[in-house]
Amino acid sequence: MxxxxxxxxxxxxxxxxxxxxxxxxxxxxxxxMGISVLHRAAVGDNHERxxxxxxxxxxxxxxxxxxGGLGPTPDDITAEVCCRVFGFSLEENKEVADKIRGxxxxxxxxxxxxxxxxxxxxxxxxxxxxxxxxxxxMGMKKDGKCxxxxxxxxxxxxxxxxxxxxxxxxxxxxxxxxxxxxxxxGIGESAMAEICSDLLESANPTxxxxxxxxxxxxxxxxxxxxxxxxxxxxxxxxxxxxxxxGNVVYGVDVSCIEEAAVALLKExxxxxxxxESCTGGYVAKRITDIPGASSVFKHGVITYANExxxxxxxxxxxxxxxFGAVSEETALEMAAGIRRISGADIGISVTGFxxxxxxxxxxxxxxxxxxxxxxxxxxxxxxxxxxxxxEYNRYVSASRALNLxxxxxxxxxxx
Amino acid sequence: MxxxxxxxxxxxxxxxxxxxxxxxxxxxxxxxMGISVLHRAAVGDNHERxxxxxxxxxxxxxxxxxxGGLGPTPDDITAEVCCRVFGFSLEENKEVADKIRGxxxxxxxxxxxxxxxxxxxxxxxxxxxxxxxxxxxMGMKKDGKCxxxxxxxxxxxxxxxxxxxxxxxxxxxxxxxxxxxxxxxGIGESAMAEICSDLLESANPTxxxxxxxxxxxxxxxxxxxxxxxxxxxxxxxxxxxxxxxGNVVYGVDVSCIEEAAVALLKExxxxxxxxESCTGGYVAKRITDIPGASSVFKHGVITYANExxxxxxxxxxxxxxxFGAVSEETALEMAAGIRRISGADIGISVTGFxxxxxxxxxxxxxxxxxxxxxxxxxxxxxxxxxxxxxEYNRYVSASRALNLxxxxxxxxxxx
Numbered sequence: 095m096x097x098x099x100x101x102x103x104x105x106x107x108x109x110x111x112x113x114x115x116x117x118x119x120x121x122x123x124x125x126x127m128g129i130s131v132l133h134r135a136a137v138g139d140n141h142e143r144x145x146x147x148x149x150x151x152x153x154x155x156x157x158x159x160x161x162g163g164l165g166p167t168p169d170d171i172t173a174e175v176c177c178r179v180f181g182f183s184l185e186e187n188k189e190v191a192d193k194i195r196g197x198x199x200x201x202x203x204x205x206x207x208x209x210x211x212x213x214x215x216x217x218x219x220x221x222x223x224x225x226x227x228x229x230x231x232m233g234m235k236k237d238g239k240c241x242x243x244x245x246x247x248x249x250x251x252x253x254x255x256x257x258x259x260x261x262x263x264x265x266x267x268x269x270x271x272x273x274x275x276x277x278x279x280g281i282g283e284s285a286m287a288e289i290c291s292d293l294l295e296s297a298n299p300t301x302x303x304x305x306x307x308x309x310x311x312x313x314x315x316x317x318x319x320x321x322x323x324x325x326x327x328x329x330x331x332x333x334x335x336x337x338x339x340g341n342v343v344y345g346v347d348v349s350c351i352e353e354a355a356v357a358l359l360k361e362x363x364x365x366x367x368x369x370e371s372c373t374g375g376y377v378a379k380r381i382t383d384i385p386g387a388s389s390v391f392k393h394g395v396i397t398y399a400n401e402x403x404x405x406x407x408x409x410x411x412x413x414x415x416x417f418g419a420v421s422e423e424t425a426l427e428m429a430a431g432i433r434r435i436s437g438a439d440i441g442i443s444v445t446g447f448x449x450x451x452x453x454x455x456x457x458x459x460x461x462x463x464x465x466x467x468x469x470x471x472x473x474x475x476x477x478x479x480x481x482x483x484x485e486y487n488r489y490v491s492a493s494r495a496l497n498l499x500x501x502x503x504x505x506x507x508x509x
Numbered sequence: 510m511x512x513x514x515x516x517x518x519x520x521x522x523x524x525x526x527x528x529x530x531x532x533x534x535x536x537x538x539x540x541x542m543g544i545s546v547l548h549r550a551a552v553g554d555n556h557e558r559x560x561x562x563x564x565x566x567x568x569x570x571x572x573x574x575x576x577g578g579l580g581p582t583p584d585d586i587t588a589e590v591c592c593r594v595f596g597f598s599l600e601e602n603k604e605v606a607d608k609i610r611g612x613x614x615x616x617x618x619x620x621x622x623x624x625x626x627x628x629x630x631x632x633x634x635x636x637x638x639x640x641x642x643x644x645x646x647m648g649m650k651k652d653g654k655c656x657x658x659x660x661x662x663x664x665x666x667x668x669x670x671x672x673x674x675x676x677x678x679x680x681x682x683x684x685x686x687x688x689x690x691x692x693x694x695g696i697g698e699s700a701m702a703e704i705c706s707d708l709l710e711s712a713n714p715t716x717x718x719x720x721x722x723x724x725x726x727x728x729x730x731x732x733x734x735x736x737x738x739x740x741x742x743x744x745x746x747x748x749x750x751x752x753x754x755g756n757v758v759y760g761v762d763v764s765c766i767e768e769a770a771v772a773l774l775k776e777x778x779x780x781x782x783x784x785e786s787c788t789g790g791y792v793a794k795r796i797t798d799i800p801g802a803s804s805v806f807k808h809g810v811i812t813y814a815n816e817x818x819x820x821x822x823x824x825x826x827x828x829x830x831x832f833g834a835v836s837e838e839t840a841l842e843m844a845a846g847i848r849r850i851s852g853a854d855i856g857i858s859v860t861g862f863x864x865x866x867x868x869x870x871x872x873x874x875x876x877x878x879x880x881x882x883x884x885x886x887x888x889x890x891x892x893x894x895x896x897x898x899x900e901y902n903r904y905v906s907a908s909r910a911l912n913l914x915x916x917x918x919x920x921x922x923x924x
Binding site for chain 2 (some may be wrong): 111112117118123125132135143375379382397398402484496
């Protein structure tokens with residue numbers, strides 16, 4: 095198996111001014127190609143230390159990928175230092191130089207001369223086009239080793255990697271690794287893992303549990319010669335997981351519960367309206383994050399104050415007095431109220447204490463009620479997160495509300 | 510100046526399964542102490558490679574900080590390997606062992622025996638308490654060198670660093686670096702930098718421009734013996750920036766525009782109500798992100814469909830017909846409508862095309878109108894982001910709405 099080392103170059107990384115997300119992106123992509131990453135390093139824009147880092151990396155790895163430090167300023171030294179260490183000289187590339195000149199002339203700006211530095215590429219190397227910036231990438235091969243240089247900004251580096259670097263290092267690929275995610279809500283990570291414990295032992299595909307705020311997922315990962323063969327290995331395992339876990343599974347390879355909920359509403363041609371207290375618009379915001387949500391969502395209200403719950407949603411004064419704003423009864427009346435005033439098929443509501451700290455009623459932060467109202471259906475769910483964390487409580491209660499919409503809609507208009 | 514090297518330990522990092530945010534956190538904190546980070550490395554849970562990485566790091570640095578790999582499972586080898594390389598033996602710490610036993614017995618779970626591995630700490634070293642987990646941190650000093658081991662989860666590592674590690678490495682501190690951020694909205698990064706161009710040349714404090722989606726900021730950073738002295742260096746520069754930039758500055762060291770807006774509303778004892786179309790609840794969500802928002806925010810509506818704008822907010826049918834839903838006129842009627850039905854001091858509205866792709870009216874994504882209605886005041890602002898990016902357009906239009914609230918409120922109820 096080929097070994098790759100990733101170098102992140104830039105003093106701004108070592109100062110913590112920017113978060114290095116490139117290394118993670120590259121690690122994932124290389125793992126999918128069956129290329130091992132055994133070392134990653136970050137080093138500043140310093141001749142001596144960069145030369146040492148590249149030299150060490152080339153000694154112990156087949157492929158070295160460095161990102162960052164390809165800009166036009168004097169502290170951008172990655173190309174110069176790395177090419178020298180690997181024994182390549184730099185020469186001006188006419189095509190790149192013309193592109194850089196064009197970039198400035200189109201903007202009517204005079205080009206600072208040092209910008210042409212970005213047109214210097216290794217003689218005998220390969221130039222990778224940068225569709226989103228002026229600095230090209232570079233690839234060099236010698237004595238079975240391979241050195242890749244790419245610009246630091248992720249929106250320049252990522253498409254360059256996919257389009258140019260993957261084909262350039264294809265000969266090092268040992269396999270194709272494909273992952274699928276089975277996403278669940280309403281079951282804990284350990285309970286989920288328990289039900290699938292025998293599957294977690296399997297070798298190809300592997301099955302691994304992960305947790306995210308308010309949800310748990312199983313990642314099914316197969317290794318094969320081609321992506322199609324890897325998918326064939328995954329498919330029966332995903333089916334088995336689905337059948338064991340039942341309706342806590344909200345989707346496979348969907349990115350979030352709102353995506354699943356909106357897709358189902360569209361499919362069943364149903365509309366939803368929201369009435370939110372503690373989430374303050376978060377449920378509606380997440381529904382409308384999804385492009386095309388307007389066909390299933392027309393109307394929402396945020397009734398943060400009790401008097402607004404009464405006036406706008408028709409929650410009974412006696413209900414608020416007797417049970418409090420954070421109660422199953424209030425949640426149910428809120429859901430019924432928003433369905434009535436909106437004319438939507440489904441009314442969904444959330445009321446709770448997000449925290450921090452407890453409220454005048456003395457109930458603990460993280461106590462949340464959600465309710466759903468539809469033709470002939472009234473559902474309520476209580477959640478106690480046990481956390482005094484406003485962002486967590488708001489996020490998780492919005493997720494549960496979206497999941498209640500999903501469960502009801504999936505059941506063909508039944509919970 | 511003392512030199513520190515940061516090691517991130519864990520195969521899951523090299524596979525790209527998790528993003529390494531610890532290195533950035535530590536880089537920043539060490540920079541603030543005047544400790545240089547010249548190298549960062551990531552290495553898997555592998556005896557030989559970890560030993561080599563620690564040994565190299567100890568050779569070239571005064572302080573080595575390793576995070577990750579302190580768990581109870583057999584692949585957690587950081588303590589064993591690092592202590593061996595640095596010449597410390599491990600012994601069971603009774604206090605830590607009791608804490609781990611207590612953790613399991615309180616939960617009524619039988620403790621797997623390998624969990625006691627986490628009670629093994631270096632003889633002659635210092636144990637750092639872990640308030641949020643079972644694995645303690647460890648510090649060792651020998652021959653002028655210092656080795657620190659901390660658990661990988663950020664919510665365990667970060668408080669441990671602040672509470673225990675900072676005092677442990679105090680002797681290596683060369684200075685204190687303090688930064689303040691002057692945050693602006695309504696001016697581009699380059700225009701902002703132009704106005705302050707002479708300040709960007711200064712040495713102590715330094716002034717550097719940054720941009721974030723929809724806003725620009727200047728970071729003022731001073732270096733001194735103490736935090737108080739560094740603050741004294743920053744203060745006049747921050748005042749100068751404020752006076753040059755005027756009311757595009759929405760705050761200094763505030764974390765976001767919603768924090769600034771809610772604080773001002775509280776201070777002036779004003780309430781706001783929201784009427785949102787394309788942002789779909791994002792403005793209300795961001796207002797209610799701030800703890801205690803309930804004193805300034807009671808009521809919001811999301812009127813995603815035109816008929817809801819008419820029915821709920823009283824937007825005139827003729828306005829929608831003549832100018833369209835995305836227009837200054839509709840925005841103004843939405844803001845007036847929500848103020849009327851809510852009784853709030855300020856009504857704020859957003860209507861626009863978030864994208865992707867253009868709508869039936871043929872207007873481009875990123876065209877957004879926001880409006881504010883208050884006693885004797887009607888304001889509208891038009892924005893064209895020029896981007897076909899739903900998340901960006903929604904975020905930026907919500908930010909502009911919050912900024913309009915801020916500007917109006919700051920002016921004592923005047924724009």
